[in-house]
Amino acid sequence: MKTSQFAKGFKARPDTTSSEKRTALDRLNAIDGIVDIQQAGQAASNGRSSAFVSEEQTDADSATESDAYRAWRRANRYSAGQVIELPLKAIKPSPFNPRHFYLKTSIAELAVNLAKQGQQQAIHVIPDYENPGTFYVSDGGRRVRALKEANKETVKAIVVDLPIGIESYKLGYDLNVQRDSQTVFDNAIVWKRFLDDGHFQSQRELADHLGLDESTIAVALSISKLPENVMHEMVARPDRFGSNMAYHITRYHSARGSDATLRLINRITSDDLSTRQVADIVKGRASAQETPKPPGRQRYAQRLEIKLDGVSVGDLKSYGEDRLELRLRGLSKERRDELLHQIEAMLLPVQSKK
Template sequence: MKPSQFAKGFQARPDTTSSEKRTALDRLNAIDDLVKSDSSPATKPPQHPRAANLAPAADNDDTANESAEYRTWRLAHGYSPGQVVDLELKAIKPSPFNPRHFYLKASIAELAVNLAKQGQQQAIHVIPDYANPGTYFVSDGGRRVRALKEANKETVKAIVVDLPIGIQSYKLGYDLNVQRDSQTVFDNAIVWRRFLDEQHFQSQKELAEHLGLDESTVAVALSLSKLPESIMQEMVGRPDRFGSNMAYQVGRYHAARGVDATLRLINKIVSDDLSTRQVADIVKGRTGPQESPKPAGRQRYAQRMEIKLDGVSVGDLKSYGDDRLELRLRGLSREKRDEILHQLELILLPKQ
């Protein structure tokens, strides 16, 4: 598939730096705080951007660096940056670079009931579709849009933001979701695989570099993209039980045993509170999914190597027989621990 017009920002525009991403996040969060704290009648949103009838905003920190397309749209609609407006729900559509793929039906239904009773308390963020005037892409708030539709609402409160449809909008949505703990490895699996299939990136290494992530993190997610969505749906609602490491083991089990056996394993992981190590033993065939792994008898190591960092002993690496290694480290900083874990994953995971 050739890159669409929506991918222009994804490929042609330079990658944002961490500070730029942080600034964008702060600005959107600050806008939300202002909207939620200001409830006076004078701030009620107009029914449509064209109904605002406001004088064009003067150039300031919010408008000096805006894109030409956004400025043209803003002036034509008399829109002030950060202003909340009412838009028709039928004019809102998902972004092709939405970081979310999975939305739990139960969660949407619960939010729909809440919105029906209390109304929409927080505005979504949208980006104008300049090629199709009168329509908007969701930048942040896809869950609220779905719930409002389920609640049979016709309009949505929105803030129109200046972002390209591409890597910048994806990164911003991704970072916002990470802040809220709503981004899952399963969303990443589906979206990142699509990015590669549509040739927005030529390799998982290039994708990792553009996203500012370790390649092993991307490799784990891509390995899960081979799972049927029915399997992912069973895990996506339990992020406390199915992080990337547990999901990776489930993916390995599915490759060997198929859908039905994997669904039974998922149920057992939840009901018996199995650890990742116990599931890894099941995957390796050391125990069956219907029995709990038994602790192995004490075995003498064949070789031991002490590991030091800055001259201080932090653990050891032991080998047992022909096929077993045991690495024990302690007293590490969180950053050093995560760095070592990523490097090990990168070594052990197959290349895509």
């Protein structure tokens, strides 16, 4: 298959560790060059939101297209960058999806939003040329799951010219890096599978292809030895369980097993243990039950986990007889301001009595 314009833009600059975010932006710009959302919007406003457009339009800028995509596009009279509606039953996950874990609470929350507001952003799909009428998800797997959860039958999609394989993986990976939604646990599962399936011959080759240090690959592969049920307990809290913390937990699991590891994970969350404290537990300098606190750090009396729409966003802790500490994160500006006004309204009567 001839390299497409999409793939050429994909290779605009070699990846390096220091330019991981910049490379993601390069690839996003490459997508914008092929997927013209304004053109799609104009087509919809002219009553041409389906896949049927003029033959002249379908032949525009076809010199760099892959043969398979051109044949599909002409057969379906599709215009590059056009938003169309596809049956959800025709959409299937890509075997090169960079994501492995999808939280049920997150999908349920998005399903509620989609049910109320509808789908605002089209997903990207790649035709399965061997099974006409079906498509692989290139970007938007979470939206597909949420739409199914909301009992929808169709999905808005843009069909892109990119072969299913490592290139499509890199696209999804870089998009997720740009959104900060790619986790070390996704990487652990997928990178191990790439090596097991022979897509890369060594950690070094995989690291070079992704533009990462080989040590980053090695850490992720060590984490892949954890059982998935243990990973699930950490996936929901990427702010607490990054690569370093997960690496120490992997070492602890090797020595103590799953049950003890799950107890340690719960203690890390409830007691807000630092990576250094967990490293001390792993090395045997402290016990998982009686972890030493930094000097001057006061132990809270009670802790209440706070959830919004089923998703953990922080906690409320009480200290001694006169101190409360509220910590919230990951809120939208609107939700933050709403909560702030509610707290102010609660405290106003107290202040007026003084």
